Amino acid sequence: MKKNDTNLLVKGNEAIALGAVAAGCECYFAYPITPQSEIPELLSESLVEVGGTFVQAESEIAAANMLLGATACGKRAMTSSSSPGIALKQEAISYMAGSQLPGVIVNICRGGPGLGSIDPSQGDYYQTTRGGGHGDYRTLTLAPASCQEAYDLTIRAFDLAFLYRNPVVVLGDAILGQMKEPIKNWKERVVLDGKGLDWSLSGARNREPRLLKSLYLSDGALAGHNRKLQEKYQAMRKECDWEEYRTQDAELIVVAFGSMGRIAKSAVRKLREKNEKVGLFRPISLYPFPEAPLDRLAAQGKGFLTLENNAGQMVDDVRLAIRRHADSGLHCVLPGHLANPDDLLGPIEEAMPAKAG
Amino acid sequence: MTQAIQTEEKQVFRLPDVLADTATHFCPGCHHGIVHRLLADVLDQLGVVQDTICVASVGCSVFIYNYLLLDTVESPHGRAAAVATGVKRANPENVVFTYQGDGDLAAIGLSEIMYAANRGENMTVVFVNNTVYGMTGGQLAPTTMVGQKTTTSQQGRSFETDGAPLKMTEIIAGLPGVYFSARVAVNNVKNIKKAGKILKKGFANQVQHKGFSFVEFLAACPTNWRMTPVEANERVGGEMIDYFPLGIFKDNDNDGL
Numbered sequence: 332m333k334k335n336d337t338n339l340l341v342k343g344n345e346a347i348a349l350g351a352v353a354a355g356c357e358c359y360f361a362y363p364i365t366p367q368s369e370i371p372e373l374l375s376e377s378l379v380e381v382g383g384t385f386v387q388a389e390s391e392i393a394a395a396n397m398l399l400g401a402t403a404c405g406k407r408a409m410t411s412s413s414s415p416g417i418a419l420k421q422e423a424i425s426y427m428a429g430s431q432l433p434g435v436i437v438n439i440c441r442g443g444p445g446l447g448s449i450d451p452s453q454g455d456y457y458q459t460t461r462g463g464g465h466g467d468y469r470t471l472t473l474a475p476a477s478c479q480e481a482y483d484l485t486i487r488a489f490d491l492a493f494l495y496r497n498p499v500v501v502l503g504d505a506i507l508g509q510m511k512e513p514i515k516n517w518k519e520r521v522v523l524d525g526k527g528l529d530w531s532l533s534g535a536r537n538r539e540p541r542l543l544k545s546l547y548l549s550d551g552a553l554a555g556h557n558r559k560l561q562e563k564y565q566a567m568r569k570e571c572d573w574e575e576y577r578t579q580d581a582e583l584i585v586v587a588f589g590s591m592g593r594i595a596k597s598a599v600r601k602l603r604e605k606n607e608k609v610g611l612f613r614p615i616s617l618y619p620f621p622e623a624p625l626d627r628l629a630a631q632g633k634g635f636l637t638l639e640n641n642a643g644q645m646v647d648d649v650r651l652a653i654r655r656h657a658d659s660g661l662h663c664v665l666p667g668h669l670a671n672p673d674d675l676l677g678p679i680e681e682a683m684p685a686k687a688g
Numbered sequence: 689m690t691q692a693i694q695t696e697e698k699q700v701f702r703l704p705d706v707l708a709d710t711a712t713h714f715c716p717g718c719h720h721g722i723v724h725r726l727l728a729d730v731l732d733q734l735g736v737v738q739d740t741i742c743v744a745s746v747g748c749s750v751f752i753y754n755y756l757l758l759d760t761v762e763s764p765h766g767r768a769a770a771v772a773t774g775v776k777r778a779n780p781e782n783v784v785f786t787y788q789g790d791g792d793l794a795a796i797g798l799s800e801i802m803y804a805a806n807r808g809e810n811m812t813v814v815f816v817n818n819t820v821y822g823m824t825g826g827q828l829a830p831t832t833m834v835g836q837k838t839t840t841s842q843q844g845r846s847f848e849t850d851g852a853p854l855k856m857t858e859i860i861a862g863l864p865g866v867y868f869s870a871r872v873a874v875n876n877v878k879n880i881k882k883a884g885k886i887l888k889k890g891f892a893n894q895v896q897h898k899g900f901s902f903v904e905f906l907a908a909c910p911t912n913w914r915m916t917p918v919e920a921n922e923r924v925g926g927e928m929i930d931y932f933p934l935g936i937f938k939d940n941d942n943d944g945l
Contacts, residue, residue, distance in 0.1 A: 358778050384777045388770065389803035396767035396800070400743070400774020403761040408778070426764050532759040532775070534782050536738040542753050544744075544762040 339514055343507040344369035346478040346514050347437055350485030351409050352377055355521030356435075358384040358401040358408040360394040362416060365449045366505040367439035370411045381520060391416040395423030395436075402432040403543050405531025407489050407523065411437035413505075414455050415446065417463075424498050425464030428560070429545025431530075433492035436470070437485070437501045439508040442666035451505040451590060452666035456644035459500050460618040467557055469564045472500040472617040473572070476593040478512035484615070486518055493527070495567060502617065504640070506590040506669075564619075572615040573624060577603060581610030582684050584628055586649050586659065587638040588614045590670075595638050597672035598679055609679060617645070622652035629653035636660040636682040640670055704732035708755050717917025719907035719924075720748060722874040723816055724755045727787075730888045731758075734895060736783045743772040745788040745797075748822045752787045766797025769804035772811050783894055785812040791821040794830035794854050801860070808865030808899045812890045815856060815902065817932070818909040826912030830854045833931060838912070853931065857904045861937035867899035870936040873906040875924040879934070886936065898940065906932055 348370045351359065359378050361371030375385050388394035394410045401408035412420060417438045427434050440455045442448035459472045471491050475481040481503060488499040532541055547553035576596055578584055587595040592613035599611045614621050637646040637659045649659045662678040664670040707728040714720050731737045742758045744750045746765035753760040763771040768786035776784045793801050793815050820838055821827040827840040831853045835844040861869035868890060872883035883905065890901035906928050908920035915923065
C-alpha cells in the first residue's frame with residue numbers, strides 16, 4: 332500500500348487498525364465484541380505482516396493484562412473492545428495507571444447498561460473521563476468524529492501514552508466504527524528508536540533492577556505516589572483539543588463530541604442557512620476537557636446547549652467549564668435511538684437565547 | 689610457640705548475587721524464603737539472572753521483589769499468567785516467570801493460567817500452594833483440604849458445599865500445550881534438593897524454548913494454620929503430600945531427570 336497519496340475507503344474500525352500499524356504498534360491483544368470486531372480481524376493479519384504480535388485472549392480481562400505486560404517491556408501495544416468489554420478491562424487499566432504504563436485502549440462504545448444493544452452510544456463518557464476503575468487516576472481520552480480522525484487520533488494516542496506514561500483511550504461508537512469514509516493513510520510506519528524507555532523491563536543487564544508497581548504500603552508512600560500522578564494529570568492539560576465551527580458570531584453554542592458532534596454540525600449548518608446564529612463546539616480530548624476555550628466563549632455572553640447520545644454525562648463538564656458566566660441546556664438522544672440532524676433542529680431552535688429568553 | 693598456619697583462603701560457599709541482602713519479613717516457618725532461595729540458585733546456575741523478568745502476583749507472594757533483585761512487574765490479582773504472556777510475547781528473548789499463590793492462581797486466576805498453559809507460552813510458572821489465603825488472614829482457598837478449618841470454613845471445608853481442593857499440577861499436566869508439570873515440597877532437605885533440580889528443569893525448558901513449565905511447591909503457613917513451624921512442616925510432609933502427591937506429572941523430555 333503506497334502511503335501519502337493514497338485514498339482508502341475504510342470503516343472507522345479499519346482506520347483505527349491502520350492507525351495503530353502506522354503508529355508502530357508492536358503488540359495487539361484482542362477479544363471479539365460487536366461493534367469493534369473489524370479491528371482484531373484486520374490486525375490479526377496486517378500487524379503480523381509487519382512483524383508485530385497478535386494474540387486473541389481468552390477474555391477481555393486477559394487481553395488487558397497482556398497489554399499491561401507488553402507495555403511493561405516498553406512496547407507500543409493496544410487492546411480494543413466495546414463497552415461491556417471495556418468495563419472488564421478497568422482492573423488492568425487502573426493497574427497500568429498506577430504503574431505508569433503507556434497502553435492504548437480503543438472503546439467502540441455501544442448501548443448499556445448491561446448487555447444493552449450493539450447500537451451507538453456515548454454512555455461510557457463518565458467511565459472514560461473519571462478513571463473507570465478503582466482509585467484516583469485518569470486516562471487521556473480522544474474522541475474522533477470521522478474515519479480520518481480515527482486514524483489520526485489513534486497515532487496520536489500512542490505518542491501521548493508514551494509521552495505521559497499513561498493509558499490513553501480512543502473513544503468511538505458504533506457509528507464511527509461501522510461507517511465507511513475515504514481516509515489518507517499519510518503516515519509511514521513509525522520506526523522506534525528505543526529511546527526514553529529507561530523504566531521498561533528487559534532483564535537487569537549491567538544496570539539496577541527495575542520495578543513496575545502500584546503497591547505503596549509504607550506510611551505516606553501512596554500519598555506521595557498519588558501526588559506525582561495528579562501533577563502528571565495537571566500537565567496533561569496542555570493536550571486539550573477541540574473543534575469550533577462558526578462560534579464567533581454565534582449566540583448559542585451547541586456542545587457535542589464524537590459522532591454526536593458530527594451530526595450536530597450538520598444541524599448547525601442547516602440552521603445557519605435559516606440565519607440562526609448558532610455554532611458548534613466539539614471537544615476532541617474528553618480528558619483533559621477543553622474548559623478554557625468554553626469559559627472564553629461563555630464570557631462573551633453566549634448561550635449553551637449540550638447534545639449527547641446518553642442520558643447526560645458530558646454536560647457536567649460543560650457546566651463546570653462555563654459556571655462563572657452561564658449554564659448549559661441539555662438535549663439527550665438516548666442510546667437505542669439513532670440521532671439525525673433534522674431531529675436536532677427543534678431542540679436547538681428552542682434553546683436559542685432569544686427564544687429561551 | 690605456635691606457628692601461624694599459612695593457607696590461602698578459598699571460598700567454598702556463596703549466596704547468589706540476585707538474592708537481596710536483607711532480613712525476611714515473612715512469618716517464622718513460612719516456606720516462601722526457601723522457594724526464593726531455590727529460585728535464586730536456579731537463575732544463578734543457569735546464568736540467566738540478567739535476562740529474567742519476574743511477574744509478581746497478589747498476596748504474600750507479591751514481595752518477591754524485595755528478595756530477588758530482578759526486573760519485575762506487579763500483576764493484578766490472578767492475572768500473572770496473562771501479564772507474563774504479554775511480557776514474553778513482547779520480549780521473547782527474556783526468561784519470564786510468574787510467582788503465584790493458590791488463591792491467586794487456582795481461584796481468581798484459573799482462567800488465565802489454563803489458557804496460558806494451553807497456548808504453551810514459553811514461560812515458567814512457580815505456584816506456591818499453602819492451602820489458605822495467607823495475606824488476608826487465612827480464608828478458605830481452592831486448595832484448602834476437606835475438613836481443614838479456616839476463618840471462612842470454621843467447621844472445616846465441606847466437600848458438599850465447597851467441593852474438593854484443586855490439584856493444579858495434574859490439571860495443568862492434562863493440557864496438550866504443556867511441556868512440563870511437577871509438584872515438589874520444601875519440608876525437608878531431601879525434598880528441597882529435589883525441588884531445586886525440578887525447578888531448574890522448569891527454567892531450563894524455557895531457556896531451550898521448549899514451552900510451558902509449571903512447578904507447584906507445597907508450602908507451610910504456620911500463622912494461618914494456627915500451628916508451630918515444626919507442626920506445620922509435619923503437616924506438609926503428611927496430610928498435604930498424601931493428597932497432593934509429589935512428582936513429575938508431565939515431561940515431554942521423558943528423561944526422568
